[in-house]
């Protein structure tokens with residue numbers, strides 16, 4: 593039984609935990625070879641006893657066992673009521689770190705923004721932000737249109753226009769920042785029309801690694817039919833998932849290509865939570881810039897912690913945003929569901945560059961694979977997650 597691990601999913605708000613124990617099928621035995629103690633679980637087998645000790649502050653309430661079942665491939669499932677006392681210092685750290693988790697804290701001054709893939713600098717070295725202003729939530733244009741009973745020319749103009757940053761502005765939105773086109777380092781960044789005719793916005797790419805870091809934004813003024821060449825973008829929208837933001841003096845370092853760093857993981861998760869708040873919904877259709885759908889996603893905003901405990905006493909623990917999802921809903925039942933979600937006003941729409949969509953899908957799938965087999969799907973949806981926070985590894989003795 594050496595090297596086996598126990599999986600624990602904790603619902604922090606309700607104090608309940610789902611345990612999956614690596615227990616082989618019980619044959620010809622009336623009693624279960626498992627003993628639950630307040631501070632550990634002991635599993636008997638022919639080869640001896642394996643003990644899984646809980647980390648400090650984590651206890652099981654006596655006589656709270658339910659949902660006992662044995663499943664092929666997983667082992668023994670059971671639910672227990674638990675008490676989790678977060679260490680005092682841990683709590684303080686969490687409060688300190690809160691600003692950081694809500695995306696980068698951008699201050700006026702010499703801010704640098706870099707390609708997350710390769711670290712190439714995206715803003716002019718001379719760029720100095722005089723103002724950093726929050727953008728209204730993404731639905732603001734509609735909100736403006738709805739909040740006036742008669743449609744005056746003014747309000748219509750207001751709703752039609754894109755908020756344009758001044759040359760020394762950084763406008764911060766949900767999951768992106770908006771900077772003036774002149775702030776962009778044109779030696780390092782390409783702003784090009786997509787070869788794909790379905791994509792109507794110019795794409796902003798890092799010249800070194802070709803990764804798409806954003807899109808160009810035009811003023812939104814009506815085009816005259818005679819206007820042959822599209823107007824150049826006045827502002828550049830940079831996706832926070834594809835860039836890193838640095839204060840003066842710090843250096844740009846790339847994140848591991850192909851897979852987001854744990855930091856990027858939580859940036860994505862925080863973005864989704866913010867979108868959920870600003871669009872008032874838990875369900876989302878995720879599409880790329882040419883409106884190809886990659887994902888149907890349902891956020892479960894319960895505070896969830898995943899923990900694995902090995903018989904050697906190592907405990908790894910992370911706080912997650914649990915997500916039910918359907919990747920590539922392009923045929924059959926999934927396509928029907930997509931059609932009904934598209935008509936549902938309680939479902940939000942997220943448009944990301946193709947790379948970000950693919951990254952999100954592959955990321956969710958790989959996290960799904962890390963769960964016990966029977967917990968990987970729920971009501972025809974796949975169960976995945978994004979890591980909000982990795983808790984420090986601990987060792988129990």
Ligand SMILES: [Zn+2]
Nearest residue numbers: 707710798801
């Ligand atoms: Zn790059």
Ligand SMILES: [Zn+2]
Nearest residue numbers: 857955978979
């Ligand atoms: Zn991840």
